Amino acid sequence: MKISIFILSFFLLFAPVANAQDSTSSASTPDGSITKEQRKDAINKRQAAQAEFREKVKTQREEAKKRFAGENEKFSERLNNLNDEKKAAIIEKIGNRLTIMNTKYTDKLTNATARLEEILNKITEDTEAAKNEGKDTAETEAAIATATDSIETAKTAIVNQASKEYIPDISNTDNLGESVSETVQALKSDLKEVFGIVKDAKNKVKDAAQKLRDLIKE
Secondary structure, three states: OOHHHHHHHHHHOHHHHHHHHHOOOOOOOOOOOOOHHHHHHHHHHHHHHHHHHHHHHHHHHHHHHHHOHHHHHHHHHHHHHOOOHHHHHHHHHHHHHHHHHHHHHHHHHHHHHHHHHHHHHHHHHHHHHHHHOOOOOHHHHHHHHHHHHHHHHHHHHHHHHHOOOOOOOOOOHHHHHHHHHHHHHHHHHHHHHHHHHHHHHHHHHHHHHHHHHHHHHO
C-alpha cells in the first residue's frame, strides 16, 4: 500500500513549521506580562485538554468495537465457512491489519494536532508579549483564531475516524478479492481525507507564525 508513503510525506511537512516557530517562541516577560504561575497554569490546562482529547479518541474506538461486534462475528463465521483455508487466513490477516492501521494513524494524527497546539500556544504567548509592548496584533490574533478553529476541526475529524471499523464484506464468495480491495481503499480514502484536514490546520498555524514574524520585524 502507498498509505505509508503518503503519511511519511505528510509528517515531514511539520518540521519546517516547528523549527520556524521555535526561532520566535522565546516569550520574554521583563514587564511581567506572563508570570511563571500563569505559564504553569496554561501548561496544565493544555495537558488536561490533550488528555481529554486522547481519552475521547480511545472511547470512540471502544464504542466502535461494541457497535460493530455483530458484524465482526458474522465476518468470523463467514471466514470459518470458506472452503479455502489459505484464502480465509489471508482475508482475516487483512481485516486485522486494517484495524491496526486505523489505530496507528489516528494516534499519529492525534500527536500531530497536539504538536500544532503547542506551537500555536507559543505563538499566542509571543503575540501577547508584543501586544503589551504596544504593537498592533490584530492580524496575528485573527490568524491565531483561525488556526485554533482549524485544529478543533481536525480533532473532530480524528475522533470520527477513530470510531470507524473496516470489515470486508465476504458474503459473496465469488467476489472476495474485489470486496477486500474496496474495504482497503475505503480506509485509505478516509485517512487521506483526515490527513488533508490536519494539513490544513498545519497551514493555518504556519500562517499565524508568519504573521508573528512580520509583527516582530515591525
